[in-house]
Amino acid sequence: MTNKHLLLIDDDTDFTQLLSEYLGPQGYDIDIANDGEEGLSMATSNVHYDLILLDVMLPKLDGFEVLKKLRSSHLTPVLMLTAKGDDYDKILGLEIGADDYLAKPFNHRELSARIKALVRRMAMLPSNSTQQNLKLGDVELSPSTQQVYCAGQLLELTGTEFSVLQLLMINQGKLVSKEDISEKVLGRKLAAFDRSIDMHVSNLRKKLSALSSEEKIKTLRGAGYQYLVATCIP
Structure with missing residues (x-):
């Protein structure tokens, strides 16, 4: 089995070395960048990364700036590493387009579980090619191309969005709990006070409402x- 390729962007060299030593034996190849400019350059290069681990506090370009610039051209899954208890960083990261976040200091097993969940979700995408397109009103979703059109215009969505x-369209008209969304999309149980699902749905609403009333x-x-x-579209 081919190793998954991760990019770790963090200016703490001791931390990146320890993390590389921990994740390497689990089947990951790790590339490291120690500042935002270098990290962005590597993230947008021709190298394919299965996941990016992105610290918020970085020299040259902070993590938010890196993520903003990255999302203008790439949908690579991003796990933000935030300061413990800093809800502002968590919410802002999700608003900009992070797929998930984890507060430092963290348990390495928790990090490993988060990485596996995001990588596994991305690895399952090719199986979507066997699924039929979903069309509800003026929204059409194509599992095979990972594209969504609303009112005839392409929606720029992250993989998580x-x-x-x-998931919501498949269950049209039915209640889908935040717990179900977290487990089926993020691959983890919803923790207390976790705002990640709320923010992903909020981002979806903003993008949909920009094209449809x-x-x-x-x-x-x-x-x-x-x-x-959905209202029927003739």
Whole structure:
């Protein structure tokens, strides 16, 4: 089995060395960048990365700037490494397009589990080619191409946003709990006070509402989300 290729962007050289030694035997090839400019250059090069681990506090370009520039051209999954208890960093990272976050200091087993979940989700994408397109009202989702069109215009979605939308559309009219979304999309149980699913859905709403005036995703407070029954488009 071919090793998965990870890019670790962090300016703490002791930390990156320890993490490389920990993850290497688990089947990962690790490339390291110690500042934001170098990290962005590597992330947007011709090298294919299965996942990027991105620290927030970086010299030259901080993690948020790296992520903004990366998302203008690449949808590589990104796991943000944030300061413990800093909700602002977590929320901003998700708004910009991070797939998930983990607060430092963290348990290495937790990091390994997060990496496996995101990499596994991406590895499963080719199986989507056997699934039929979903068309609900003015939204059309293609599993084979990983593209979504709303009112005839292409939506620029991250891989996580695509997976959340796909799950909600498949269950049109039904309640989908945040716990289900977390387990099926992020591959992990929803932790207390975890805002990640809320932010991914919020991002989806903003992008959909920019192209269509119809409400598509309803929040059922304390329960989850529902993709509304679509209005028929002639």
